[in-house]
Amino acid sequence: MPSYTLDELIKKMEPQAQRDKALINQCIEGLGLYAAQQARDNSFSSKPDEMRKLVENLVCYWGLDNDGPSLADFLDSFDNRIRSAISGMLIVGDTYRRQSDTIYGLHRYGEELVAAQGSDAMSKILDMGDLMKEIAKYWEYEPYAVVDDLAARLSAEVRTMLESIPLPGQPAIGENAGYEIKQAILDLLSHGNYSLFDPKEMVEENKEHFKRILNNFLDDY
Secondary structure (H helix, E strand, C coil), rough: CCCCCCCHHHHHHEEEEHHHHHHHHHHHHHHHHHHHHHHCCCCCCCHHHHHHHHHHHHHHHHHCCCCCCCCCHHHHHHHHEEEEEECCCCCCCCCCCHHHHHHHHHHHHHHHHHHHHHHHHHHHHHHHHHHHHHHHHHEEEEEECHHHHHHHHHHHHHHHHCCCCCCCCCCCCCCCHHHHHHHHHHCCCCCCCEEEEEEECCCCCHHHHHHHHHHHHHHHC
């Protein structure tokens, strides 16, 4: 395996970094489009606020404001789009390419969260998968199976993280480990197909997780 100095490594990674930034810029445009459509459909929707926060996170994470428009410029553009949609102006830019860039940009962000933050970001990683599917369904994006597969990959990364965490009753590192394990599993279950309005039986693995969490709760309280 070749070795590189820090400067050589940065230079080697630069083309990919530029491609990522270009993709995320297009993803931000797509999130603005989706938020505007939501605002048009329902002026009381909370989606624009959620998408605005995500845009802020994306700009800051990739440092898009270091060599381009400022963060304030990105947010002003987003806000103007929402105001225009609410006032009844025509929403433009809804192209298949932009839809694809939005979905793949969210997946790329999820991958970055896996690599950079790991188990600390499990809920956020799952949120990216959920948002990809939500947007794809709204746009009637095809092939939807591709989106489902990308979201499943992020879920698989989270499951791999969970497998590396000791279960309750097993030795764990750190005084907060028990709480963190419970929270991680509950975060995963909250993104599964378990709905109060459409109940489904849990898989055996999740049943065991749930039993342990419930029994520990009853023992403690």
